Amino acid sequence: MTSIKWLGGVLLGMVCSIQVQAHGGLSLAEDMCKLTIGPYTMHFTGYQPESTQEKEFCEDIPNIGRTIVALDYIDEALRTMTTEVRIIRDTGAEPGSEGNLDELTVFHSPPKVYMNGSVTFEHDFPAEGKFVGLVTIRDNGTEHISRFPFAVGTGGKPDMLYILGALALAAGAGIFFFKKKQNL
Template structure:
């Protein structure tokens, strides 16, 4: 009986670790809130695609191509007097020539209301990187988060959970087989 509870513990631990591996750059889902970490500060990140997903929010991959609305709301009041710049680039593996790979750019600006919103029309599927830069005098913080467009809102979570279940079943099978073989031997 003790060995089955051991495998349940391993399965639960594995699921927790796999959820952390699935995180995207500076974005995380905590307490049903998408948080974007920019240096010591945080923003609430929300994306919408009114034409394709109606009121469904997302904060990592963008489900479909097309018109996308993004809202960044400051969680930390200290961000209000600082400038915020937003840039979306094609994920080429290099950010050497930033202007060449930029598909959307919002120049640095102070948002005293604490809310930054923008729209972009993604014409094709692909891999991109979002860059949110906050400047306070001579200090600059950049949050870099990779994301995909055109995933259809599909998550890798079912695949990860399925793989964990198969691994747990295989472990249980081999553990049980080892015990059976060990019982047949006499010393």
């Protein structure tokens, strides 16, 4: 009987942690969508209005098609610097040794100052694949580049916590019925 109470406590704890995670990054310290560029940070948010409505993502892009990306400056100093955004096909090469970036580029937003603190762009991904995002900031001859690989067409994989919760629930039910059957 003690093992059933223990299992019930574990399951309850998992359900509560799933609810907390579902609210996203409520504090900046836990914000998983931070993009670091040298000493600076931006908040990265992606949307696919046609396929996932208002659901946000900040890692792999769930589906092909129209994608809207917003990069919001966390550091005020970025408002006076130029920001350039480029998306290239991932060749598997070492960072910086991809070769001719223009040949690999699928999206490019030239360097520009964004005084409002937000860079927003839209791109239509016609096919699944692996890509690399390059965000470059420049200020008085100093250049910082953030390089982040991502995949398109991952199908919006369910959150791992939900999968683990469902598996734990199924295991708990199995143990419960097994113990109950032994007591009969």
